Amino acid sequence: MSSTHQLRCIGCGARLDAAAVASDFRCPDCGGLYEVVYPWSPGAGVSAAATPVRLPNPMGLRSRWQELRTSTLPIDQSGVWRFRDLLPIVENLDHVVTLREGNTPLYEMPRAAELAGVDWLLAKHQGMNPTGSFKDTGMTSAISVAVERGFQWVACASTGNTSAAMAAYAARAGLKSIVFIPEGKIAWGKLAQSMDYGALTVQLKTDFDGCVRLLTELVRRFPIYLLNSVNPYRLEGQKTPAMEILEQLEWQVPEHIVVPGGNLANSSALGKGFEEMKHIGLIARVPKISIVQAEGANPLYRWYNDTNHEMKPVTAETRATAIRIGNPASWRKAARVIEEMGGWCEQVSEQEIALAKAEIGAEGIGCEPASAVTLAGLKKLVRGGRVAKGERVVLILTGHTLKDSQYTIDYHRGELLTDAEMHAATPAERARHEELRKAPIVLEADEAVVLRTLEAQMAVSEPGVPA
């Protein structure tokens, strides 16, 4: 099996070869999750001097990655595998399964910057990945490992973005995939993709935790590769947006990255990416990473503000379904990222999320609700004096607006937020909602009526006169 890396338990620090890890990706001693470590990883216990050929040369890497952008090979056109020097997890690159993930845009957000109170704000839109979410960057890496190890079946428990990504990459690789979902909690729209890509979907008469328990049993008994986020190879792909952001900024490290917090694998992965680049000398410092959760699904926020720093699972409830997670698997990894890199944990209300989503939309950038917690959280971090006006901030948008059209429709028709939720809004927030809500207007097909109505609308909006 692979000699390029080992797996290290983040709980007890035990290290083992990839071939020796249990099928449920849990440490048999302490139950902790694993992370992938290379000879050149921070804290790998191998000095650079001892393995000179394995430590990537940073200057060589920058120009190599730039050069690969002009290649027409699928593996080079992938925004994950272009950075394969820093994720040598497959031995034979023929095993790589790619849908040309990554290469996502880094958008300037001038109006959102003003609203948040910072001079300089960018959004890295991971929802522009092939299946519409950031999960693709982690699926290309983990499915490639599954192929190299000879698996024919893969599985995950999920009702949303993970299952869509898994089903697509599995189909691409010619593997069979199984999705476990809790019955009754089905969101058909979110499952349409898994069906489209040919996954076998199993509705179980239990809750999400029950699904995970049965899935764990399944992968113990059968040769099925587990693709929930406990799989450490998913994080290897998910760390590559860190490289892309720096490349897009010509290696000027921003001060702050803001990430939505759900199961917390994403923030963990980005942190790993930045830390590794610093360790090998590609960058001289790392950005702070702040994590924003919905008020109704805020276990990390509670941990962060708990004097004893205890993690207590919560019963999760938020319309931002992609982060409706009460017992996040990767919380220890994320906690370490905040502690080591600096940054904060913030929480935002349903009303704040809905407003931020509409504000991002008004910049011409569509995202799913979970992504909008970043802008909502940034506003609070600035108000609280934790992010300074001059700091350069990058928001990570995790999903495409098409992932949850119903939320958008309900919002604009005024059917999303309850009176109580709106009541908690400030007068300024209420005015912004009024301005941004765009429910359709219905008119008779009469020329005079249409022209008169639109003339009034245009006057309200103060149009300029064309040159």
Place this chain on the structure above:
Amino acid sequence: MSSTHQLRCIGCGARLDAAAVASDFRCPDCGGLYEVVYPWSPGAGVSAAATPVRLPNPMGLRSRWQELRTSTLPIDQSGVWRFRDLLPIVENLDHVVTLREGNTPLYEMPRAAELAGVDWLLAKHQGMNPTGSFKDTGMTSAISVAVERGFQWVACASTGNTSAAMAAYAARAGLKSIVFIPEGKIAWGKLAQSMDYGALTVQLKTDFDGCVRLLTELVRRFPIYLLNSVNPYRLEGQKTPAMEILEQLEWQVPEHIVVPGGNLANSSALGKGFEEMKHIGLIARVPKISIVQAEGANPLYRWYNDTNHEMKPVTAETRATAIRIGNPASWRKAARVIEEMGGWCEQVSEQEIALAKAEIGAEGIGCEPASAVTLAGLKKLVRGGRVAKGERVVLILTGHTLKDSQYTIDYHRGELLTDAEMHAATPAERARHEELRKAPIVLEADEAVVLRTLEAQMAVSEPGVPA
């Protein structure tokens, strides 16, 4: 106004400066549509010798475009504006409005190739554009022109992909946008994006033609820029996938391009792109372009098979909503493409579309139903002896699967196709439907039940054993 190009009526050949064109983009003499012509365009009436500095040097272009791939400038990261040498429609590049459209993947489709009966099949997935459809490539070009000309308002009549793209690019540019839709024909999912990006949506109590009539009146009276596909600048952006395909194939021209046929601007634009590249010497020959329509919305197919070559509008009905167009605005342009470049017009049934969509999905590639007519049509073209086994074929997929999740759900639950539609299927097609349909199965959360059921499923699918 711009001296880089003129507009030429495709009906009577009249040419005029861009500033002189009417706001409805119709020739006042013959009612024809315009196309953008440059001094170096095919049939521009200007010899290459007369304007040596204006004729791009093909070898220089190829290396220049490749080099721009490594740039971090937004305009260079756009898969449309990277090719700006061939679409000099804005004078000041600061006016360009980009969401980093284009740069879409060209996927190998080995299983679909086998099903269609060709050795070599690729799919260019234009649904991977920022708003999820090929319309983005045309909106970036037309909205940039709107900005350069000082417009503050833009408008279109549409219920789908066009309005989503227009709303996004308008928001990005800080322009206001108006969408006209026929009341009662509203598809909320398709409109969610327009609302998200802040468009003013007007439901009119009339049909689609009625919407277009009122829109025409609106742009005559007010300084509003018309963005329906009659706007010739949209086609300038939409021609750039032709350049991208050739670049991705290292300038080996494929034999055949297959495009869905709706309003027919897309096939027209691709044809223009290939013809221009041949004219300036970038390529030595052009591919054939074949256009596939749904049986229920087949005006071009009827024109093609009519002995008098007359275009008669039809009442359009198909579940592939993006091509549910009975009176296509750009039919003359598309007809010219077929005549000049070769290729055929084909039609496919609802059952054939549904099957092809599931087959594309089974390759891990999600697309909206209208995109799937390409594979369905290719099968027929091969069976009819019009495409040979050895021809290299590229399918143009126009929209993302997330654009129409309901179609996917209905298909897999067996609620999409009628008995009559299924009855018309061949036994082989029926067997393929059976194999591809993946409705969820419901199970008790009992370990023994789950393991037994999945073991049976895995045996059916003949899984291999991992190494």
